[in-house]
Amino acid sequence: MESLAHDLRTMQRTPLHDSHVEHLRHIGEVVERKAGDVLFDLGDPMDTFYYVLDGEVEAVDAVTGERYGDGATLGPGQFAGEISLLTGGGSMLPMRLVQDSRLIAVPREALLEAMARVPEMSDIIVTVISARRRRLLESNDASLTLIGMDESKEIRAIAAFAARNRIPFRTPEDDPEEAHEVAEACSLDLKGPAVVFGKDRVIHDPTPRKVAQLFGLDLDLDEERTYDVLIVGGGPGGVAAGVYAGAEGLCALVVEDATIGGQAGTSSRIENYMGFPTGISGADLCWRGEVQAMKFGTRFAVPRRASAIERIGAGEGGPGFRVTLDDGTPVCARAIVVSTGVQYRRLPLDRLEEFEGAGAYYAATDVEARFCRGTEVVIVGGGNSAGQAAMFLSRYAKCVHVLIRGDSLADSMSTYLRDRLEADAGVAIHYNTEVEGLEGDDHLSAVRLKGDGAAELDGRIDTRALFIMVGAAPNTGWLDGLIETDAKGFVLTGDAVGRDSPFETSCDGIFAVGDVRAGSVKRVASAVGEGSVVISKVWEHVARVRDETGAAQAAE
Ligand SMILES: Cc1cc2nc3c(=O)[nH]c(=O)nc-3n(C[C@H](O)[C@H](O)[C@H](O)COP(=O)(O)OP(=O)(O)OC[C@H]3O[C@@H](n4cnc5c(N)ncnc54)[C@H](O)[C@@H]3O)c2cc1C
Secondary structure, X not given: OOOOOHHHHOOOOOOOOHHHHHHHHHHOEEEEEOOOOEEEOOOXXXXXXXXXXXXXXXXXXXXXXXXXXXXXXXXXXXXXXXXXXXXXXXXXXXXXXXXXXXXXXXXXXXXHHHHHHOHHHHHHHHHHHHHHHHHHHHOOOOOEEEEOOOOOHHHHHHHHXXXXXOOOOEOHHHOHHHHHHHHHXXXXXXXXXXXXXXXXXXEOOOOHHHHHHHOOOOOOOOOOOEEEEEEEOOOHHHHHHHHHHHHOOOOEEEXXXXXXXXXXXXXXXXXXXXXXXXXXXXXXXXXXXXXXXXXXXXXXXXXXXXXXXXXXXXXHOOOEEEEEEOXXXXXXXXXXXXXXXXXXXXXXXXXXXXXXXXXXXXXXXXXXXXXXXXXXXXXXXXXXXXXXXXXXXXXXXXXXXXXXXXXXXXXXXXXXXXHHHHHOOOEEEEOXXXXXXXXXXXXXXXXXXXXXXXXXXXXXXXXXXXEXXXXXXXXXXXXXXXXXXXXXXXXXXXXXXXOOOOOEOOOOOEEEOXXXXXXXXXXXXXXXXXXXXXXXXHHHHHHHHHHHHHHHHHHO
């Protein structure tokens, strides 16, 4: 019985078939390891898959060094490994031999090739390793410890990054005894906020990038390599493109600036996506897509932002494009899919920047909800994202105040959502009301109001949580004018630029999908649909470029 992941109760495990084990023997080698040997230490690259023939393997709690979880171990017929096997990232769950054991060791690349050829084996492995990650996410015994969430904006930013990118973390302040133990384990003074990796490795000046590096999520990119397609943006559109690109055999890389899932990742409940009658969180949906894409060989690099793009010729790794990432790393590709979506507009308020992450937020997920328990919450905006946020936060807050600039929600919010808001006793809608100013010391403590509706609230609301959801602008600045956009910056495609395909831009080899595309329907399903179908055109383009390059080389 698989015993590391509780979720396997619902994700029924089928053992690997004899023919799968034979396959593993063929592509790997049988190795013997001694009791106490470590298969993977925390952060080690997951470059080998181990199938247990005889003996016993235990997962190890990276903080205590003791056996992980409820004491379960892996025996013959089971395998050691977790989701980082798909990415080549670092191990989040150390594994150690309990007894002398015989194992089949399979190099990661060989395993991935075999998984692509034997889908039944792939399904079993993916199911088990996904469940193990889920188990880590749902428990409070991860290898990354965040201390000081409540007082530090930086730690909150790390928590948001980790939560949205499915990096398990623990927050021991909920348990003072555990917090004390962590502090004692670290030789450094841990009175203030801190990020600790494993037992005692303190991450100084923590940033999302540094945390991603611990797990190999930002990928050490090979600058010499030319990808078939570089997908810029890991929202639903980009993830779907990643799935189809991998499935169609294209060598694909997705670079994502912040969080796989994009805007959808900030929605706790998407109710109108086909196939999920009781709704699904956007983060969960995109996580499934990411695992699926990785299974097909697509790589993801997070957090990495595309900051510039240029065309390159045959001698420079092309013909194609060179995209420069924010740290100066160049990435070359034969085709580009632009799926950079949109980002929330800010409000023109003094001190807003100061309070961002310290009371002013642009997304309402579990991380932000934590700061809203029993308090007054203010949401600015009358669109669907504001409505969903209000419904979600009303489960935690004393009262959610939704501020609407106009006098109706009829034109901006879906009817079902409007009806629910109006019926929710925990939500108060204030029409003709706007935020005029922000107050607080190092954290937001109140908002001052203006407009006809402000008087009935005495012109202010004492609050520690303001959610700004007032529309969005396209993320197209990095495209450097290489492709045509409309006046608002949305990418023009198809007929508008004389192309046959609705997703081709004015520049041959660059495609655009999802919210960033002018005229697209701004929904998860349409972004996913566009990201999926664009790949057939990308494939044609890549095949043509390869043929032309091959012909040119043959002629030389
Ligand atoms: C709170 C909320 C609730 C929603 N609820 C629903 C719903 O219930 N149903 C529904 O159908 N739709 C919903 N939507 C809309 C839906 O989420 C979007 O239409 C969808 O996410 C668009 O997908 P996308 O891939 O085009 O772009 P996005 O989701 O915007 O993703 C773009 C990604 O690109 C990244 N990026 C941007 N610039 C760069 C760069 N230079 N380099 C690298 N990466 C970059 C961003 O970080 C982002 O992750 C909701 C939106 C929000 C905000």
